[in-house]
Amino acid sequence: xxxxxxxxxxxxxxxxxxxxxxxxxxxxxxxxxxxxxxxxxxxxxxxxxxxxxxxxxxxxxxxxxxxxxxxxxxxxxxxxxxxxxxxxxxxxxxxxxxxxxxxxxxxxxxxxxxxxxxxxxxxxxxxxxxxxxxxxxxxxxxxxxxxxxxxxxxxxxxxxxxxxxxxxxxxxxxxxxxxxxxxxxxxxxxxxxxxxxxxxxxxxxxxxxxxxxxxxxxxxxxxxxxxxxxxxxxxxxxxxxxxxxxxxxxxxxxxxxxxxxxxxxxxxxxxxxxxxxxxxxxxxxxxxxxxxxxxxxxxxxxxxxxxxxxxxxxxxxxxxxxxxxxxxxxxxxxxxxxxxxxxxxxxxxxxxxxxxxxxxxxxxxx
Amino acid sequence: xxxxxxxxxxxxxxxxxxxxxxxxxxxxxxxxxxxxxxxxxxxxxxxxxxxxxxxxxxxxxxxxxxxxxxxxxxxxxxxxxxxxxxxxxxxxxxxxxxxxxxxxxxxxxxxxxxxxxxxxxxxxxxxxxxxxxxxxxxxxxxxxxxxxxxxxxxxxxxxxxxxxxxxxxxxxxxxxxxxxxxxxxxxxxxxxxxxxxxxxxxxxxxxxxxxxxxxxxxxxxxxxxxxxxxxxxxxxxxxxxxxxxxxxxxxxxxxxxxxxxxxxxxxxxxxxxxxxxxxxxxxxxxxxxxxxxxxxxxxxxxxxxxxxxxxxxxxxxxxxxxxxxxxxxxxxxxxxxxxxxxxxxxxxxxxxxxxxxxxxxxxxxx
DNA sequence: TATAATTTTGTGCTCGTACACAAGTTGCAC
DNA sequence: GTGCAACTTGTGTACGAGCACAAAATTATA
Numbered sequence: 001x002x003x004x005x006x007x008x009x010x011x012x013x014x015x016x017x018x019x020x021x022x023x024x025x026x027x028x029x030x031x032x033x034x035x036x037x038x039x040x041x042x043x044x045x046x047x048x049x050x051x052x053x054x055x056x057x058x059x060x061x062x063x064x065x066x067x068x069x070x071x072x073x074x075x076x077x078x079x080x081x082x083x084x085x086x087x088x089x090x091x092x093x094x095x096x097x098x099x100x101x102x103x104x105x106x107x108x109x110x111x112x113x114x115x116x117x118x119x120x121x122x123x124x125x126x127x128x129x130x131x132x133x134x135x136x137x138x139x140x141x142x143x144x145x146x147x148x149x150x151x152x153x154x155x156x157x158x159x160x161x162x163x164x165x166x167x168x169x170x171x172x173x174x175x176x177x178x179x180x181x182x183x184x185x186x187x188x189x190x191x192x193x194x195x196x197x198x199x200x201x202x203x204x205x206x207x208x209x210x211x212x213x214x215x216x217x218x219x220x221x222x223x224x225x226x227x228x229x230x231x232x233x234x235x236x237x238x239x240x241x242x243x244x245x246x247x248x249x250x251x252x253x254x255x256x257x258x259x260x261x262x263x264x265x266x267x268x269x270x271x272x273x274x275x276x277x278x279x280x281x282x283x284x285x286x287x288x289x290x291x292x293x294x295x296x297x298x299x300x301x302x303x304x305x306x307x308x309x310x311x312x313x314x315x316x317x318x319x320x321x322x323x324x325x326x327x328x329x330x331x332x333x334x335x336x337x338x339x340x341x342x343x344x345x346x347x348x349x350x351x352x353x354x355x356x357x358x359x360x361x362x363x364x365x366x
Numbered sequence: 367x368x369x370x371x372x373x374x375x376x377x378x379x380x381x382x383x384x385x386x387x388x389x390x391x392x393x394x395x396x397x398x399x400x401x402x403x404x405x406x407x408x409x410x411x412x413x414x415x416x417x418x419x420x421x422x423x424x425x426x427x428x429x430x431x432x433x434x435x436x437x438x439x440x441x442x443x444x445x446x447x448x449x450x451x452x453x454x455x456x457x458x459x460x461x462x463x464x465x466x467x468x469x470x471x472x473x474x475x476x477x478x479x480x481x482x483x484x485x486x487x488x489x490x491x492x493x494x495x496x497x498x499x500x501x502x503x504x505x506x507x508x509x510x511x512x513x514x515x516x517x518x519x520x521x522x523x524x525x526x527x528x529x530x531x532x533x534x535x536x537x538x539x540x541x542x543x544x545x546x547x548x549x550x551x552x553x554x555x556x557x558x559x560x561x562x563x564x565x566x567x568x569x570x571x572x573x574x575x576x577x578x579x580x581x582x583x584x585x586x587x588x589x590x591x592x593x594x595x596x597x598x599x600x601x602x603x604x605x606x607x608x609x610x611x612x613x614x615x616x617x618x619x620x621x622x623x624x625x626x627x628x629x630x631x632x633x634x635x636x637x638x639x640x641x642x643x644x645x646x647x648x649x650x651x652x653x654x655x656x657x658x659x660x661x662x663x664x665x666x667x668x669x670x671x672x673x674x675x676x677x678x679x680x681x682x683x684x685x686x687x688x689x690x691x692x693x694x695x696x697x698x699x700x701x702x703x704x705x706x707x708x709x710x711x712x713x714x715x716x717x718x719x720x721x722x723x724x725x726x727x728x729x730x731x732x
Numbered sequence: 733t734a735t736a737a738t739t740t741t742g743t744g745c746t747c748g749t750a751c752a753c754a755a756g757t758t759g760c761a762c
Numbered sequence: 763g764t765g766c767a768a769c770t771t772g773t774g775t776a777c778g779a780g781c782a783c784a785a786a787a788t789t790a791t792a
Binding site for chain 2: 010055057058059060062063100176179180182183186190317320324344345346347348349351353354356357358359361
């Protein structure tokens with residue numbers, strides 16, 4: 001004679017078992033997708049589970065569970081305040097939360113401009129024989145090689161930042177690059193006097209020009225798509241300039257040249273996170289009648305947003321990518337819980353006026 | 367023959383017991399200062415305890431302990447899709463998470479236009495003798511009376527939505543109303559042709575005109591502050607109209623009148639969440655050359671944002687207010703963890719172009 | 733139809749702590 | 763020496779879920 005839960009007590013696994021006319025063991029098997037349950041039992045139990053919105057008692061879970069998982073994260077090297085730094089921030093946060101589930105994390109950082117670096121860390125990763133992998137997929141060929149091996153070993157993996165669709169990842173958490181370019185265009189153009197010139201700034205790396213990032217390309221496409229959509233191409237003149245990441249003085253010269261030849265530039269946009277470089281330049285030259293738009297809340301970008309040199313920054317919550325990427329893995333491993341395969345981040349629009357208390361919860365509080 | 371902990375395993379109460387040559391029960395008595403232990407045993411145990419720096423396993427503690435906390439939430443009545451609804455969504459989410467800590471929640475909903483309603487529920491709240499309180503402080507006098515009593519009983523309380531600074535609350539999670547009005551103005555004015563008219567729409571309740579909400583007042587102040595800051599007062603004509611929440615046809619008449627007398631209206635803003643009412647009207651009349659800006663992501667507002675009748679919506683993550691408010695209380699009670707006393711929500715700017723994957727994590731995913 | 737193979741389900745112990753209750757010890761009065 | 767109270771200590775079960783293993787039910791095979 002087992003009693004079902006008393007009034008307003010929390011539902012336990014045992015209660016589910018009683019209601020479904022099975023034992024606790026069976027319910028547990030269903031919850032963890034551990035197999036060996038008759039289809040009809042499974043269905044019945046699942047119905048009750050979802051109907052009662054059963055949430056296992058975390059304390060009991062943690063106390064009872066013994067096995068641990070080692071996850072490995074493969075990301076570009078990060079420096080304080082940049083985009084990857086924020087992703088790692090999210091990962092750290094997730095780490096704290098899943099530490100209770102005996103999940104441990106190791107982060108490998110590669111040089112994002114060196115394929116060799118990526119490849120050798122991929123090798124190292126495999127040697128660590130992780131239970132799951134979180135990675136930013138750079139260098140397509142290497143990524144394919146790595147994921148092939150992971151699939152063979154049945155090691156689940158998650159992508160952040162950008163996606164590789166042809167591969168069977170557990171999940172992808174990332175940006176909507178095209179759409180964010182579209183948003184940037186909207187902001188740029190509602191602001192701009194007609195028949196002026198807009199400068200698109202590209203930033204190349206010597207020796208790796210091939211890898212003009214997927215993200216930035218898509219953002220630019222989105223930007224242009226907006227112009228086309230609203231048939232604005234004839235009202236604005238779009239020009240481009242290619243800068244080189246390593247060549248500061250060369251860049252200045254180039255920009256000087258561009259500005260001399262195009263005195264009617266009123267808007268500047270960069271599709272990567274380096275708009276602060278442009279702001280540096282503008283500030284140096286004392287140019288203040290130009291609206292600059294950029295991406296990502298690097299500290300230096302935020303600085304220029306606050307002081308007005310940059311008009312608008314667009315951000316896509318990198319912290320969440322790391323956070324949700326890691327928790328997705330942990331949930332998959334520890335609880336066999338499914339994840340949404342693709343999850344896009346919101347596109348945040350930041351002006352001087354709303355940057356101040358901008359925080360990405362729960363990463364920037366407490 | 368009991369074995370003491372294996373290598374690098376965490377020390378358990380039981381290990382202490384073995385080392386002190388007593389049973390677990392006795393150690394437990396010492397730890398909880400529950401008395402009935404021989405002085406020398408006590409001393410010996412305490413020494414071992416501090417020497418090994420014993421920390422009881424939180425999980426096991428929470429699992430074993432029976433005592434729980436009852437929290438009471440005092441909020442205005444909410445209807446699906448409105449602002450308070452989202453706050454409650456966050457509270458529900460937090461509720462699930464803290465249920466493991468034996469924290470229970472009861473929500474009391476008052477009529478936000480009736481002081482009597484607030485007062486009587488405040489009374490009811492006190493009768494429930496909660497361990498902590500989360501509330502939206504309406505009706506200053508009543509709030510002060512309530513919080514005074516709570517302070518006397520040492521019951522911690524948290525404010526959401528708006529703050530009452532003169533009172534010693536555990537924390538406040540809420541909006542930056544003034545600043546969000548400022549942001550609204552920025553968006554309105556960068557968009558607008560000069561020397562046109564901007565219509566500020568107020569929505570009154572019959573019988574409660576006195577309580578024009580604190581939030582909306584501050585938003586309007588922020589809006590006007592922006593104009594002043596950039597000396598734009600002379601470039602735009604600001605007019606106002608007062609509508610009545612209950613009088614739909616009367617409102618239409620009024621609006622018709624306003625539009626007839628002011629054919630140069632190019633911008634409309636409402637400082638509460640009812641901009642959809644204006645959008646209803648504009649759509650009905652087929653007026654499409656006006657930029658409307660409003661607050662909060664009510665379903666109906668989002669609808670009009672997507673179809674272009676509303677240009678921009680400003681949101682302040684009400685879910686987070688509820689979520690963090692409740693977890694702050696729970697953490698304070700169950701773990702004695704401190705909270706930041708004041709925590710402002712980010713001001714989110716939503717256009718048609720970035721509304722689509724806008725989600726407030728972790729409320730809208732999984 | 734009996735028996736083996738397989739699928740499905742139930743049982744019981746575990747995790748580390750709390751706490752009620754039982755049991756043991758001591759001292760003192762008679 | 764017995765009885766009894768006060769003090770001290772030990773024991774057992776509960777908490778809720780995980781998981782290995784036992785047991786039962788079903789299906790396949792001879």
